[in-house]
Amino acid sequence: MKLESKVPTGSLPDKWTEYKKHQKLVNPANKRKYSVIVVGTGLAGSSAAATLAELGYEVRAFCFQDSPRRAHSIAAQGGINAAKNYQNDGDSVWRLFYDTIKGGDFRAREANVHRLAEVSVSIIDQCAAQGVPFAREYGGLLDNRSFGGAQVSRTFYCRGQTGQQLLLGAYQALSRQISYGAVKMFSRTEMLDLVVIDGKARGIVTRNLETGKVESHSADAVVLATGGYSNAFYLSTNAVGCNVTATYRAHKRGALFANPCYTQIHPTCIPVSGDHQSKLTLMSESLRNDGRVWVPKNPADIGKHPTQVPDAERDYFLERLYPSYGNLAPRDVSSRGAKRVCDEGRGVGAGGRGVYLDFAEAIKRKTKPKVEALYGNLFDMYQRITGENGYDQPMRIYPALHYTMGGLWVDYELMSNVEGLFVVGEANFSDHGANRLGASALMQGLADGYFVLPYTLTRYFADVKTDRKPVDHPEFKRHEEEVLTGVKKLLSIKGKKTTTEFHREAGKLIWDNVGMSRTKQSCEQTVARMKELRAEFWENVNVPGSHDNLNQALERAGRVADFLEFGELLALDALTREESCGGHFREEYQYPDGEAKRDDEHFIHAAAWEYQGGDKTPLRHQEPMNYETVKPSVRSYK
Amino acid sequence: MKFTIKVWRQKNRTDAGRMAEYAVDGITPDMSFLEMMDQLNEQLIKAGEEPVAFDHDCREGICGSCNMMINGQAHGPERGATTCQVHMRSFRDGDRLVVEPWRAAAFPVIRDLVVDRSAFDRVIQSGGFVGVNTGGTPDGNAVPIPKVDQDRAMDAAQCIGCGACVAACPNASAMLFLSAKVGHLGALPQGQPERKARVKTMVAAHDREGFGHCTNIGECEAACPKEISTEFIMQLNRDYITSALSAVVRG
Ligand SMILES: Cc1cc2nc3c(=O)[nH]c(=O)nc-3n(C[C@H](O)[C@H](O)[C@H](O)COP(=O)(O)OP(=O)(O)OC[C@H]3O[C@@H](n4cnc5c(N)ncnc54)[C@H](O)[C@@H]3O)c2cc1C
Numbered sequence: 001m002k003l004e005s006k007v008p009t010g011s012l013p014d015k016w017t018e019y020k021k022h023q024k025l026v027n028p029a030n031k032r033k034y035s036v037i038v039v040g041t042g043l044a045g046s047s048a049a050a051t052l053a054e055l056g057y058e059v060r061a062f063c064f065q066d067s068p069r070r071a072h073s074i075a076a077q078g079g080i081n082a083a084k085n086y087q088n089d090g091d092s093v094w095r096l097f098y099d100t101i102k103g104g105d106f107r108a109r110e111a112n113v114h115r116l117a118e119v120s121v122s123i124i125d126q127c128a129a130q131g132v133p134f135a136r137e138y139g140g141l142l143d144n145r146s147f148g149g150a151q152v153s154r155t156f157y158c159r160g161q162t163g164q165q166l167l168l169g170a171y172q173a174l175s176r177q178i179s180y181g182a183v184k185m186f187s188r189t190e191m192l193d194l195v196v197i198d199g200k201a202r203g204i205v206t207r208n209l210e211t212g213k214v215e216s217h218s219a220d221a222v223v224l225a226t227g228g229y230s231n232a233f234y235l236s237t238n239a240v241g242c243n244v245t246a247t248y249r250a251h252k253r254g255a256l257f258a259n260p261c262y263t264q265i266h267p268t269c270i271p272v273s274g275d276h277q278s279k280l281t282l283m284s285e286s287l288r289n290d291g292r293v294w295v296p297k298n299p300a301d302i303g304k305h306p307t308q309v310p311d312a313e314r315d316y317f318l319e320r321l322y323p324s325y326g327n328l329a330p331r332d333v334s335s336r337g338a339k340r341v342c343d344e345g346r347g348v349g350a351g352g353r354g355v356y357l358d359f360a361e362a363i364k365r366k367t368k369p370k371v372e373a374l375y376g377n378l379f380d381m382y383q384r385i386t387g388e389n390g391y392d393q394p395m396r397i398y399p400a401l402h403y404t405m406g407g408l409w410v411d412y413e414l415m416s417n418v419e420g421l422f423v424v425g426e427a428n429f430s431d432h433g434a435n436r437l438g439a440s441a442l443m444q445g446l447a448d449g450y451f452v453l454p455y456t457l458t459r460y461f462a463d464v465k466t467d468r469k470p471v472d473h474p475e476f477k478r479h480e481e482e483v484l485t486g487v488k489k490l491l492s493i494k495g496k497k498t499t500t501e502f503h504r505e506a507g508k509l510i511w512d513n514v515g516m517s518r519t520k521q522s523c524e525q526t527v528a529r530m531k532e533l534r535a536e537f538w539e540n541v542n543v544p545g546s547h548d549n550l551n552q553a554l555e556r557a558g559r560v561a562d563f564l565e566f567g568e569l570l571a572l573d574a575l576t577r578e579e580s581c582g583g584h585f586r587e588e589y590q591y592p593d594g595e596a597k598r599d600d601e602h603f604i605h606a607a608a609w610e611y612q613g614g615d616k617t618p619l620r621h622q623e624p625m626n627y628e629t630v631k632p633s634v635r636s637y638k
Numbered sequence: 639m640k641f642t643i644k645v646w647r648q649k650n651r652t653d654a655g656r657m658a659e660y661a662v663d664g665i666t667p668d669m670s671f672l673e674m675m676d677q678l679n680e681q682l683i684k685a686g687e688e689p690v691a692f693d694h695d696c697r698e699g700i701c702g703s704c705n706m707m708i709n710g711q712a713h714g715p716e717r718g719a720t721t722c723q724v725h726m727r728s729f730r731d732g733d734r735l736v737v738e739p740w741r742a743a744a745f746p747v748i749r750d751l752v753v754d755r756s757a758f759d760r761v762i763q764s765g766g767f768v769g770v771n772t773g774g775t776p777d778g779n780a781v782p783i784p785k786v787d788q789d790r791a792m793d794a795a796q797c798i799g800c801g802a803c804v805a806a807c808p809n810a811s812a813m814l815f816l817s818a819k820v821g822h823l824g825a826l827p828q829g830q831p832e833r834k835a836r837v838k839t840m841v842a843a844h845d846r847e848g849f850g851h852c853t854n855i856g857e858c859e860a861a862c863p864k865e866i867s868t869e870f871i872m873q874l875n876r877d878y879i880t881s882a883l884s885a886v887v888r889g
Pocket residue numbers: 039040041042043044045062063064065068071072073074075076077078079080162163189190191192225226227228237238239242243245246282402403424425426427438439440441442443445
């Protein structure tokens with residue numbers, strides 16, 4: 001299969017401008033004849049649904065929570081990047097573009113990333129106009145903070161609740177369109193299948209989570225904005241409901257899944273405290289500005305109270321291994337460092353999976369009130385969760401799954417290989433390559449929804465006549481039947497293990513074998529074991545209740561069933577990418593000093609997988625990443 | 639730790655519902671309240687019963703999904719915390735914990751602890767936004783906003799829409815929720831053009847949804863996980879009167 005990226009010709013900075021200049025439009029009077037389904041109402045979905053409705057298209061939006069305001073985007077804390085150069089510190093569209101491409105370890109599509117940097121500036125204007133209360137200086141102008149992977153200050157924020165405020169802005173814009181009748185909103189509704197007829201996406205099949213009713217929705221285009229798949233690892237910093245169901249089921253209907261092995265692991269999370277744990281909590285990376293990371297040199301000391309371990313007996317391993325970056329080494333490097341010392345049996349806290357983050361020296365140097373002013377809310381959060389006081393004794397941290405760069409393959413217009421199926425936000429693969437920089441996911445979600453999709457979808461509609469299929473079309477009926485059969489099957493097994501037990505086991509398997517570092521052997525083991533787990537699941541899972549009412553155990557079982565298939569794809573992708581890049585670290589491919597070793601000669605491409613049905617191995621296609629403007633270089637942080 | 643959990647069970651909207659009692663054991667102090675509920679549910683599934691339904695998602699106090707009355711307190715005993723942020727170390731070993739859904743006419747129970755809060759969405763749809771379309775907006779720095787105004791807007795905008803204010807209020811009023819949105823947008827220059835119309839339509843929507851009137855009891859502020867101040871209700875009242883007066887003058 002040839003993957004057409006549809007990147008416009010011309011010089012990089014002009015591509016998007018030229019695209020918009022020459023694109024075909026839809027007559028305003030005709031717009032209301034076109035209908036769009038938007039699945040997901042996070043930043044990407046809400047902004048897309050609101051904007052498409054403003055343009056005049058008929059929009060239906062779906063989410064599984066009880067309100068569009070609760071999407072996972074709400075949890076983002078840090079901020080959103082934009083190349084405004086308000087700080088006069090030398091930022092520009094080019095610099096944001098370059099930082100993002102480099103941060104992605106030269107595995108993202110140049111033209112997409114440049115467009116992202118271009119529209120970033122409009123996002124801030126749009127949000128400010130909506131009443132998003134961005135932090136401001138005393139003079140009334142917008143404030144910025146610095147974030148990883150950049151030497152300029154370009155991150156806009158709303159206290160520690162940036163995602164919440166941006167999402168509420170988009171939710172309010174969406175609510176306004178709902179009040180006008182321009183968007184019909186379906187909350188507590190889960191998409192369980194994509195309907196493709198004659199090669200085109202024609203609609204979806206959903207289950208009403210309150211009544212259990214399975215029904216079809218037909219439209220001229222379907223947009224998936226359903227977020228990432230971090231929860232394939234069971235424990236992650238993502239909301240508990242995040243899942244791969246929508247994108248994976250679209251994959252089973254023909255959409256290619258690109259780079260599933262690119263996942264991001266965040267070094268500063270609160271460690272797992274026991275088997276009961278249902279999710280992990282992220283603490284801002286800014287803590288590493290003043291905290292020193294260490295473990296005891298001697299495994300015999302791990303049981304001791306940290307203050308009883310003298311300085312000479314401590315191993316400040318990041319300072320030792322990366323003398324120039326020290327505790328501020330990048331996310332992937334720091335995470336692997338922590339894993340290494342824990343593997344050596346020197347990890348602290350429950351299960352030996354934790355390292356200390358020590359503020360004693362910072363408190364001596366800066367005084368406690370200063371440290372409190374800088375990080376007080378994080379110390380409070382830490383205390384609330386662990387019951388320990390981070391001022392009196394070091395905090396314990398450990399890396400956790402945080403974000404997924406892989407997703408459904410899309411072209412420059414954000415359309416998948418299935419005609420009429422568009423994918424936006426974290427659900428697609430396009431802009432972050434093998435690693436994402438902080439504060440750029442919010443930027444991408446809103447760029448896609450407010451400023452890219454409204455143009456590219458219009459271009460698509462300009463070329464096609466509306467020919468919506470009726471929902472009693474035999475194909476819709478067949479898909480509904482299959483969904484219902486699947487749901488009933490889950491309920492009928494009545495085995496001995498709960499869904500959570502399967503999910504926890506599969507998650508641990510992927511985390512241990514295809515997590516912070518991977519080997520050929522660990523990937524192969526995962527593929528094999530995942531098949532077994534899946535077989536066992538369909539024999540031995542116990543899903544209580546019935547399908548015709550609110551049944552959370554059933555919802556969860558469906559999502560876990562998809563994770564069990566998807567986990568294998570993730571491991572397969574990691575197995576076949578025989579290089580290390582960004583968040584994908586294959587132990588066989590590293591420099592003597594432990595840095596990731598890319599293989600640009602063979603792997604400067606996106607791997608896009610095509611489903612083959614049942615237990616057949618999916619087909620691996622490639623889209624070469626053509627670097628016309630930037631020259632890929634070695635990403636070193638020594 | 640061991641607990642006795644007395645929890646509301648209701649099959650669907652029309653079922654009468656009842657309290658059921660379960661014993662849980664092996665709870666550790668660092669478990670969150672929802673993880674304790676997870677454990678109870680695993681236990682129920684193994685025993686061939688249906689688990690207790692409850693809303694939750696982020697499990698870090700920001701999405702506003704979780705909503706439990708624990709021993710008569712909205713979101714339990716900790717101040718400034720949502721149910722998902724409460725940990726079992728807040729209780730004594732052997733305690734009996736009574737867990738109920740939000741109770742309000744405007745929040746009908748769907749199942750067990752899950753309630754229908756779509757009334758909140760409709761209140762926002764009635765005017766809780768700035769009426770701008772995408773594109774064509776002025777530069778973010780075109781209108782400087784004094785830091786105090788921005789801070790005030792942010793204090794109000796923190797509302798997570800969980801509904802604890804309604805659950806805690808003897809009148810089941812949603813005034814704190816409503817005033818948080820009116821206060822957020824009213825504190826910013828972008829919110830001014832629609833300020834008077836907004837307060838009128840939103841109050842009307844609030845009443846239409848069946849929320850009660852505010853009689854200044856203040857339980858809402860105490861229950862609010864984001865500690866939003868009832869000062870915003872006072873401002874809402876002032877805005878409402880101004881809006882009504884200006885209608886009379888124009889009238
Ligand atoms: C703790 C944390 C902090 C973060 N901080 C930052 C930050 O500071 N800056 C930054 O840039 N990024 C940050 N990120 C990343 C960023 O928040 C996410 O990548 C981004 O918000 C994803 O947005 P989205 O719109 O693509 O998807 P989501 O917000 O995940 O929304 C998904 C939507 O899809 C719906 N959905 C899913 N499946 C289905 C289905 N089958 N049927 C119906 N609906 C469905 C859900 O209901 C939801 O509405 C953070 C992430 C985490 C976990």
